[in-house]
Amino acid sequence: MALWVDRYRPRSLGDLDYHPELSDRLRALAEGDFPHTLFYGPSGAGKKTRIMATLRELFGPGVEKIRIEQRTFLTPSKRKLDVNIVQSNYHIEITPSDVGNYDRSVVQEVLKDIAQTQQVDLNAKKRFKVVIINEADGLSRDAQSALRRTMEKFTSSLRVILCANSTSKIIGPIRSRCLLLRVGAPSEEQICKVLQSVAKQESVGVPDHVATLVSRISYGNLRRAILSLEALHTQDPSFKTIKPDHSLLSTGKQDSRDIDAVPRPDWEKYAAKAAERILSEQSPESLLAVRGMFYELLVHCIPAPLVLATITRRLLDRVDEDLKADVAYWSAFYDHRLRQGSKHIFHLEAFAAKIMTIHKQHSLGFTE
Numbered sequence: 001m002a003l004w005v006d007r008y009r010p011r012s013l014g015d016l017d018y019h020p021e022l023s024d025r026l027r028a029l030a031e032g033d034f035p036h037t038l039f040y041g042p043s044g045a046g047k048k049t050r051i052m053a054t055l056r057e058l059f060g061p062g063v064e065k066i067r068i069e070q071r072t073f074l075t076p077s078k079r080k081l082d083v084n085i086v087q088s089n090y091h092i093e094i095t096p097s098d099v100g101n102y103d104r105s106v107v108q109e110v111l112k113d114i115a116q117t118q119q120v121d122l123n124a125k126k127r128f129k130v131v132i133i134n135e136a137d138g139l140s141r142d143a144q145s146a147l148r149r150t151m152e153k154f155t156s157s158l159r160v161i162l163c164a165n166s167t168s169k170i171i172g173p174i175r176s177r178c179l180l181l182r183v184g185a186p187s188e189e190q191i192c193k194v195l196q197s198v199a200k201q202e203s204v205g206v207p208d209h210v211a212t213l214v215s216r217i218s219y220g221n222l223r224r225a226i227l228s229l230e231a232l233h234t235q236d237p238s239f240k241t242i243k244p245d246h247s248l249l250s251t252g253k254q255d256s257r258d259i260d261a262v263p264r265p266d267w268e269k270y271a272a273k274a275a276e277r278i279l280s281e282q283s284p285e286s287l288l289a290v291r292g293m294f295y296e297l298l299v300h301c302i303p304a305p306l307v308l309a310t311i312t313r314r315l316l317d318r319v320d321e322d323l324k325a326d327v328a329y330w331s332a333f334y335d336h337r338l339r340q341g342s343k344h345i346f347h348l349e350a351f352a353a354k355i356m357t358i359h360k361q362h363s364l365g366f367t368e
């Protein structure tokens, strides 16, 4: 049985629950000559859902008849590369991280192929086909240059829709050829509304304080909110364990007892423990232990920027008011380093060491 996130994913622009102005804009664009677009925004904000709804607006329900094809590409060194490609009669979807270092060859081949074949469906509402590139901020510079050239060459038969978390890793020439559309994270109230509507369709009664709590711990990530609600419902169908006076609801802060009180992924609980460790003991041994915990998270494929963001959030809930600005500053500082460098563990460890220093100085009454 499908998960709630999949079962209740809105399919058309009219069904989207929030950002109505963006839906109106997309509808207007779909009526005309749709441009190349770049959808960007945080994870779980609904980018992919919005892209699929736009495609449906462009071509009708036929875009949902999806098939997965295995294609073989030849790399410049003549190695064969098997890639799964998701496509309908009207669009094709690629995820560059699936192909590692060979993203340039794949992007070039796929785009050229699709650009040179005419729209087969003569009744199609649009003459062009669409290429969706997921995780576009993961494309190498080489692949981005190739993409840019192809976009210029085949504008009449092809539209590119890029999906990314931020625009910062997309090269200027691509950004300037695309319409940038920001899909912001839904607010707490908007998430609560979606949760209540999902619950209603499942005929499950969700008390308001439970919806608020679940949306508060998902930090704007709707997918996580829906997954958490479903997990919570499976564990405790009547939601009795969550009391209306839960500390997170009254103070907005999490304390260490909350780590296990609300359903959340194991890795996140583990990251929260690393944050607690940073605050509880500031010594070389403690730093070594925290480093070990970071390693553990990284080898389980949790992206380093996400680890940093999760730990920062936890720290911000726990440190003194005076230290909050410093924690946010150093988090942004090391986030930048992380994105520039390649050895993530160094920067995570440096962040932990920095926080230990400022925390210790603060508790001893020193100021820098």
Ligand SMILES: Nc1ncnc2c1ncn2[C@@H]1O[C@H](COP(=O)(O)OP(=O)(O)OP(=O)(O)O)[C@@H](O)[C@H]1O
Pocket (backbone or CB within 6 Å): 004, 005, 006, 008, 009, 010, 015, 016, 017, 018, 041, 042, 043, 044, 045, 046, 047, 048, 049, 050, 194, 222, 223, 226
């Ligand atoms: N407008 C909406 N109304 C109701 N539910 C939505 C809406 N947009 C998205 N959702 C729900 O949120 C889930 C996550 O959305 P989606 O996969 O589109 O996010 P995303 O921004 O592409 O995330 P990521 O960047 O992590 O891939 C969907 O499975 C869907 O159930």
